[in-house]
Amino acid sequence: MTLDPTDRAIITATQSGLPLVSRPYAQIATDLGLDEGDLCNRMRAMQANGVIRRIAVAPNHYALGMTANGMSVWDVDDNRVAELGQRVGNLEFVSHCYERPRALPDWPYNLFAMIHGTSCDQVEALRADVAAILGDACRGNDILYSTRILKKTGLRLRRQKG
Known part of the structure; x- marks a missing residue:
């Protein structure tokens, strides 16, 4: 599957984590010149198609004592x-x-x-x-x-x- 430029931009903007603001998806949408609803719909579609596995917190297992x-x-x-x-x-x-x-x-x-x-x-x-x-x-x-x-x-x- 190839990504269109907008989906690729969404992945690049989110791959290192979401911004720590009260409305992270609104911030990303603004940064990319998108509507927040369109951003969320695209992310849901990419998840449904297997392009995005999940959106989750990634704990640092070393900080949790799993050394x-x-x-x-x-x-x-x-x-x-x-x-x-x-x-x-x-x-x-x-x-x-x-x-x-x-x-x-x-x-x-x-x-x-x-x-x-x-x-x-x-x-x-x-x-x-x-x-x-x-x-x-x-x-x-x-x-x-x-x-x-x-x-x-x-x-x-x-x-x-x-």
């Missing part, structure tokens, strides 16, 4: 990875869950799930919960812990010139 973060990797039966990945992705302590191709022979893992906790011990306990869900469909796993944030943002569209 142990591990990308768990799993070697899951290819015939079950979609079904089991959905179950893992639904866990409240998993923020990201992906199926990815293996890089054999060195990297046998095809399911990735970011687990957040307040300590490595807690993350290991949560990892055991994931292992229990995967059961005998999982042939192996590992975890890669974050040591330092180098960059942390969602996808950002570039402003178009012109």
Whole structure:
């Protein structure tokens, strides 16, 4: 799906967050030269079409004490990875869950799930919960812990010139 210039401008104006004013949508509409109702209708349409997943507060998990973060990797039966990945992705302590191709022979893992906790011990306990869900469909796993944030943002569209 391609975005028209107005929808693209709306995404660029909101992708880093809404302005902290009493009427954020009115402010964005004014900044873009739009009617507030038109802005909201366009945003609803983009959400209905899957262009925008959701509009939500994004808490800083580090500030909330969730400082142990591990990308768990799993070697899951290819015939079950979609079904089991959905179950893992639904866990409240998993923020990201992906199926990815293996890089054999060195990297046998095809399911990735970011687990957040307040300590490595807690993350290991949560990892055991994931292992229990995967059961005998999982042939192996590992975890890669974050040591330092180098960059942390969602996808950002570039402003178009012109």
